[in-house]
Amino acid sequence: MKLNKWTKLAWVAILCSSVLTACSSDSQGTANETSTENQSTSDGTAQTTAYADQFDKTQIMSISIDAEEDAWQEMLDNPMDETYISADITINGTTIKNVGIRPKGNSSLSQVAQDDTTDRYSFKIKFDEYVKDQTWEGLDKLVVNNMIQDSSYMKEYLSYDIMSYIGVDAPLFSFANISVNGDTWGLYLAVEDIDGSFKTRAKNDEGEIYKPNNDDNGMGMPAGNPPTQGDTTADGDQQTARAPMEGMEPPYGTGFPDMYRMQGEYGENGWPQGGMGGNGGFGGMNGGGSGVSLEYTDDEISSYSAIFDNAKTKTTEEDEQRVIEALKNLSTGTELEKYVDVDAVLKYFAAHTVVVNLDSYTSNMGHNYYLYENDGKISMLPWDYNLAFGGFMSGSASDVVNLAIDTPVSGVTMEERPILSKLLEVSEYKEKYHEYLQEIVDGYFADGKFEEKVQSLNDLIAESVKADPTAFVTYDEYEEAVAELSKLGKLRAESIQGQLDGDIPATTDEQQASPDSLVDASSIDLSKLGDSMGGKGMGGGGRGFGGGQRKDQTEQSTDSSTSTSTSNNSNNSNNSTSTESK
Template sequence: MQIPEYQLFIHPSDRSELRKDIWLEDPVAAKLTVHKKKYEIDLTYRGSHIRDFHKKSYAISFYKPKMFRQVQELHWNAEFKDPSLIRNKLSFDFFEEIGCLAPTSRFVFLKINGVNEGLYLELESVDECFLRNRDLPKGPIFYAVDGDANFSLMSDLEKKVKESLKLGYEQKCGGEQDEIELQKMIFAINTISKEEFETEIVKYINVDQYLRWLAGVVFTQNFDGFVHNYALYQNGETGLFEVIPWDYDATWGRDVDGEVMEEDYLRIQGFNTLTARILDVKTFRIHYKSLLEEILSSIFTVEHLQPKIQALHDLIRPYMEKDPYEKDNLQLFDQEPAFICHYIEARGEYIRSQLDTLD
């Protein structure tokens, strides 16, 4: 299997503008050639702290033609702090296996103006195309853009009551009424009585899906995934909200800086107001425990995941040698499959040791 090569052409003056102000949100025009087919696109840098890295990540949208592989927008992630480059993809594939919605992803090799820019993980945008490609009902989508997306009435950033329950979210699709529904859901999470919570919360949240997502965060150990790094989708038929993971490079035993994160760093009960209230209900808590046990025995095992890890490593290894930002890191890169497998063993043991806390 070969990784597709993308030829990206940006006018030198536009590229200079991007480099001059890495926080520029206005896109620049560019041309993309894939398998000899040409596309006109808009392009910006993407991310927050990752914009400071030497190897930039990009967000692109297609306008001539408007569609590419059944999508209108894509993200090219440099995965700069992940020495394996596979943690994001491994996470999204894992989430899909345990019954969650997750973006599709694949590796591509990017050239800019004829020069090797390196290996990138191409991510599907979570938008209307995401829903259509899965035959899902239309519905609003909100991105959790900062720590105030904590399902609470209290601001995680300012440590006071929120001035608006929209704080922490950026609406990707939908209208004003959908924004009102989002606020109703957050208000309900915080005001439904303890006695009524089990019967009332299921009118707002797909609880089984939420618990599967919670399990995914806990197994991969994405520490800030509870108040950030997710999208909210309200199913247009059921009216229930579902959570979709996003940005999962700081996982599988490494933190946001690529440093070792010990296997017991994140408790299995997770964090945020919604998680705490759901796990306060014994029925939900026992269901969550059952999900953890099922995943521990079938999916989160070295036997199951090691072939997938090794296949991804072997796929991108030849392209790492051509990546100007990664070619000097091959020794660490080659150690990562064993590192991730060790994490799986250690994290699995830790989670097993904590299951009784859910009784």
Template sequence: MIKNRIVYTSMAILLLLFGVMVAVLPNLGIETKNTEYSYETLVFNKSKVTTVDIEIPQEDWEDMLENAADEELKQANITINGKTIENVAIRTKGNLTLRSVVNSDSDRYSLKVDFDYYDDTQSLYGLKKLNLNNNYSDSTLMREYISYELMEKMGLPTPAHSYMYVTVNGEERGLYLGVEAVDETFLANNYGSNDGFLFKPDGVGSDLKYISDDIADYTGIGLKTNEDNIEDSKLTDMLDAINNGGDIEQYIDVDEMLRYFAVNTALVNLDSYQGNMKHNYYLYENNGVFSIIPWDYNMSFGGFNVGGGGMGGGNPNQMRGNTNKELPEGETDENADIPAVTQSQVGQANGEQAQGGQLNGEQPQGGQPNGEQPQEGQLNGEQAQEGQPNANRDKGGFNMLNGMSGDLMADSAINFSVSTPVSGTTLEERPLLNALLSNETYRAKYEGYLEQLATNYLTEDYIQSITNNLAMLLTSYQEADPTKFTTTEQFLEGVSGDNSLPEFAKQRSASILKQLSGELVVETSATAQGNMAMPNGDTNNEANGNQMQMPDDFDPSQLPEDFDPSQLPADFDPSQMPEGGMGNEQGGKANGGPMQRPDGMGFPNQGNGQATQETGIDKSTVLTATATFSFLVAALLFVFRFNRRGR
């Protein structure tokens, strides 16, 4: 009996120790995940809202808000889910979105956190850089998140992403979408190597037209990695192949790019290579073969100048903001949001300009930082009525609410062409896409991926399941958000109903299937695809014969400060525009200091406001623990049966 008691006692102690190891140790902050890229689950946990607490000298924070357009780096400490990383760099980020917030009554800026700026050995579970996107222009707060989810479903390398609630020096800043930066860490994690060449096209050459065999001529295809070995890149060979009929399979991952363009087309994401701005994507060359990496989807679901949506119109001098800013060494501008000078596809065959406000009119007060209604504009993105040039504009020349809800169900978005999936340009002007769709075999694959999306992922039921889950997760945070751009009611409109993302998915997927079967034919023309008008421009400009024809390499930063499009002659040639920056002063100052939380509005689900530590147990740990537990149980059963036989 003594021996039996000793055995039982020993087994009980082992079980107790096992329970302590599994249940207690991870919550004490001991990292049990033995992998270089554990940030994918420890930082970007999609089942919860991650807590991000920033500590920064108050004078530095106020200076950052007061001079947000400078994007100056500040030193700070950051705590994410209870884990503190000291001595990190933080700055405001963006381009059009940044400029628009600067010129509004809000100080809700997107932020970039650089964990290894001061110490290149430092990271957060392997993560080197984190973007905190402010969900500008998206009242649903879900467009970018869902877009990345669909990219993942289609097997594309996609930045890690999840929602985060941000505080600065103890004051709440609100609900953001955290997105992994596309950098060396991302490349190594997704491609197994970061020794290749990462390009961020945005400017001359970003349409991927062949210019010459001198890579220096492609000034808009920025190289972000491996700069010292640029002569080894096959970029010009790839461009020659897609433009001049070479073997494109030698240079590009055809299947991956077909999946990418299928998702982009299905989501009507036109602030991209498929739009006239030809940006918001990365190219990664690994062993001479190019892959495409998705980026920046807050304007998907037809949010970019389709059917009256998009970023709205504004003073051309506000287009790029501080385009001549100097970023710190090693920094890139991932959020170069430039408003399209483009035309809606369906119903615009005669080159008529989009409806909306005037180019040079006065601006309204815009959205208030706490989600209050503007003085004159409409909350749901309704445009100013004809003849009211001063309505629905913020003081910086940009309507903050225009495009935030917009006409999500516009026919031009729902029935966006799948056979000629470009906006404000032609297929011939987008040689990568044209090379793929000109090949019958590739086009059949592309259409097959579109059908897969329309029947499996971009469906009412699938998107509804995502929006329902996100509504349950985010609503309390959105309600408490002191700097939000829009109301909780607008946020919930995107979850379900006649003007929701699931309804968009229902109608868009039906349109895709009808177009693929030939039941629906979407008419396109060179005029409709090629002519470009200022977004939400003055429809009366047509009478003056001043429809602006912009070249494909149009750079809004070159517009002079006193530029007035209404004075342009009918034979105006934009390629002759004078060089030089905009020289535009800030139209307004952001409020200094962090926002105060509303009275009686507690920190959602956080109790005393302390960050909760994320449990980090990976699959191998779970398997090991399960095997160990099973062994212990089996040992107990064996001892029990042996004891009974002994009796």
């Protein structure tokens, strides 16, 4: 075929561009071994999401981390710095070179950092930290979560699965066996970070994403009392507490100052009995400052710093004003369908209510969710569910099983959580919310479905748990937790069905007036599900602020099931339990 002059020039330009790209990559001393599908179009707007095919929920993903030994150990020795180091990451056989990796988390990071028997951190993997625009088949960031305070290994998996089942745009997820420099590290949950790649995959690259966060006021406490918080990291993540509170008693020591005590009756350890449904909360402080509660205060952008300072996308003042306008109309219940993606929010809260996660928007914490805005409409995206199924400020098992579906909050009033309360004030929306709850019960729980799901996950991961050299629990404790989770899910669904049918009150006040109508949850032992924050010294089982058992190495496999020599896990051999803080 004969080419005209302009076609020839176009081909020359393309070839030159390719050479320059290759030279740029080589100048950083790396080669991107991911598929050539990981390229943007010429205008930079289209990006592959081929990575989605790698998140197979029915399989265990393989992630190998290869890092320079001294750098890896330095990172483990200074986890609170949250400093990236370079590593080569191989995921399901595909290697991506010169990738950034660092410990991640907030209280969970502090918890592991203060325990000298473990280095089992959650990690954030940033594929373009050192190589511009590098991805793993289109994904820019991946997190791997360490299952802390979840003896079943399944809480977060099930929470995202239920979200996905009802149609919420949840992050992709999969169990993952991790190795470090050739040595087995442990079984984690790999989760798609809610960032640019997520927006491309789930939202057609439209809209803006925020992660409302007021954690520097620590659990709704006044600033200055919680651990000191650092600045925002280079990639927009919040730094975590640098040191535990001094002079504090349980859950940080052995008693809890009255000014921070939760309302209601107190047990021996200073924690409330029945801390849910408005009986929880730290002195009525709702953790809603600077916008995390989504309450409208005024039209000043600075009044919503907890939202806008934590933007995950590049936003403008115009973008932020759209959010404020939505909150303003939400506060008055005006034109809700214009300013709120009502259906998306109702689905989110239906799933959220089912799994009972109070380390979230629905408690005084007011965090662990993403706010999505598109064309002036706001909605919510799920995040951080390791403390679901009653793992946070749960009170009794009955409180978890019977959490009121129409007032599913703790430590705050419904009015202090307007994106939930304003929708449920509308009978049409409340009915739709109930329909979604019914759909989840019918499709995910009824007729033994939940027990079958738990068993299928057990079949998938049991051997990996048994061989996990850094596990927070023994294999026997894992098996107990799996059995307890099956029972809890069954009873939770029974209570929700009773509330939908009208046989059980659907609000907290009505339940307190008719306690005999509630589902009997006396057979549930929440402590078997993991060290919970709240109820048992905020550490579960009387282990202090976090708890967390370690395996005796004699119970583990002796071949490949040992941790990397660069970690501190060798301390586990003589220490089966420890005290951690979160």
